[in-house]
Amino acid sequence: MQDINKILDAAEASCSASGARLTDKRKQVLSCLLQSQKAQSAYDLIQGVKENYGATMQPTTMYRILDFLESENLIHKLQLANKYIYCSHISCDHSHEVPQFLICNSCDRVVEIDVNSELIKSLTRTVEQVGYTLVSPQLELDCLCADCAAHAA
Amino acid sequence: MQDINKILDAAEASCSASGARLTDKRKQVLSCLLQSQKAQSAYDLIQGVKENYGATMQPTTMYRILDFLESENLIHKLQLANKYIYCSHISCDHSHEVPQFLICNSCDRVVEIDVNSELIKSLTRTVEQVGYTLVSPQLELDCLCADCAAHAA
DNA sequence: GCAGAAATGATACAGTATATCATTGCTCTG
DNA sequence: CAGAGCAATGATATACTGTATCATTTCTGC
Ligand SMILES: [Zn+2]
Ligand SMILES: [Zn+2]
Ligand SMILES: [Zn+2]
Ligand SMILES: [Zn+2]
Numbered sequence: 441m442q443d444i445n446k447i448l449d450a451a452e453a454s455c456s457a458s459g460a461r462l463t464d465k466r467k468q469v470l471s472c473l474l475q476s477q478k479a480q481s482a483y484d485l486i487q488g489v490k491e492n493y494g495a496t497m498q499p500t501t502m503y504r505i506l507d508f509l510e511s512e513n514l515i516h517k518l519q520l521a522n523k524y525i526y527c528s529h530i531s532c533d534h535s536h537e538v539p540q541f542l543i544c545n546s547c548d549r550v551v552e553i554d555v556n557s558e559l560i561k562s563l564t565r566t567v568e569q570v571g572y573t574l575v576s577p578q579l580e581l582d583c584l585c586a587d588c589a590a591h592a593a
Numbered sequence: 594m595q596d597i598n599k600i601l602d603a604a605e606a607s608c609s610a611s612g613a614r615l616t617d618k619r620k621q622v623l624s625c626l627l628q629s630q631k632a633q634s635a636y637d638l639i640q641g642v643k644e645n646y647g648a649t650m651q652p653t654t655m656y657r658i659l660d661f662l663e664s665e666n667l668i669h670k671l672q673l674a675n676k677y678i679y680c681s682h683i684s685c686d687h688s689h690e691v692p693q694f695l696i697c698n699s700c701d702r703v704v705e706i707d708v709n710s711e712l713i714k715s716l717t718r719t720v721e722q723v724g725y726t727l728v729s730p731q732l733e734l735d736c737l738c739a740d741c742a743a744h745a746a
Numbered sequence: 747g748c749a750g751a752a753a754t755g756a757t758a759c760a761g762t763a764t765a766t767c768a769t770t771g772c773t774c775t776g
Numbered sequence: 777c778a779g780a781g782c783a784a785t786g787a788t789a790t791a792c793t794g795t796a797t798c799a800t801t802t803c804t805g806c
Contacts, residue, residue: 582728583728760796
């Protein structure tokens with residue numbers, strides 16, 4: 441994990457480049473996500489910004505901010521867990537590929553990796569065979585992290 | 594889609610074989626799911642059994658029944674949509690492989706196919722590389738069905 | 747400064763899921 | 777067949793997740 445401030449700077453630059461503003465509140469939410477390897481729900485984050493910054497946010501505001509951060513590719517929404525996680529590629533140069541997430545179902549720790557392109561091709565082919573169209577090939581896998589697997593064993 | 598009564602018989606046999614009971618209520622819920630190609634939420638199903646059988650079920654009861662049906666491999670829960678769909682393999686002989694679901698994000702129509710075993714191997718390998726353990730390789734893909742794609746175009 | 751747009755606040759509510767304790771009904775044994 | 781024990785369901789309350797709507801504040805460009 442790199443320095444959070446460096447990532448925040450990169451996020452700010454990325455927003456500027458797309459004509460968007462990374463406001464204080466948005467930055468607070470993003471910071472909360474960056475401070476943890478674990479996926480957090482919208483309500484976890486409402487609690488988080490309150491504890492860390494004394495800021496009160498209504499659900500509406502939080503969801504709007506999360507939508508914004510997602511549209512700027514700074515975070516990802518995990519459908520499998522109804523939680524959010526920062527994007528691992530905020531401050532790297534290469535363009536963002538289709539993400540694949542390994543989610544620990546015990547502690548919500550998340551690893552983001554790029555999907556193998558062969559795999560996407562294979563999925564797309566399968567989907568087309570039954571007449572469907574793939575909208576988003578984002579994959580989320582139900583996993584156990586090393587720590588939790590050790591405890592369970 | 595085969596005859597629903599034939600599938601219900603198969604479901605009943607399958608439950609007997611595992612020492613479980615397919616009670617009237619459980620059968621009503623399963624029937625509702627079998628009557629539609631579309632994924633339905635727990636609350637959709639509460640409405641469904643009311644309309645079709647005049648039976649009133651509380652959420653607690655419905656979730657318990659859904660858990661039961663899932664544990665008997667008669668239905669699947671789709672995390673992506675927070676909805677439930679019958680299993681396509683209730684009355685076929687071959688053992689149930691890892692399922693993969695193509696979910697129309699517009700109309701909730703679902704296609705269940707078996708995951709290519711090469712793909713599972715590839716996923717497992719990837720997961721192990723980062724020290725995680727794959728708990729369930731069930732894949733759910735965000736798609737559009739042929740009808741909805743045609744309308745959107 | 748001022749108009750217009752973007753962002754946030756505030757209130758209410760819809761939809762999804764679980765906790766807890768009570769009651770009913772089935773099964774098995776004696 | 778009685779009655780114990782367990783499986784299934786009922787009932788009530790509540791927590792969690794997400795959206796609709798309208799008002800207010802803050803920023804930007806002129
Ligand atoms: Zn990412
Ligand atoms: Zn873990
Ligand atoms: Zn199935
Ligand atoms: Zn459709």
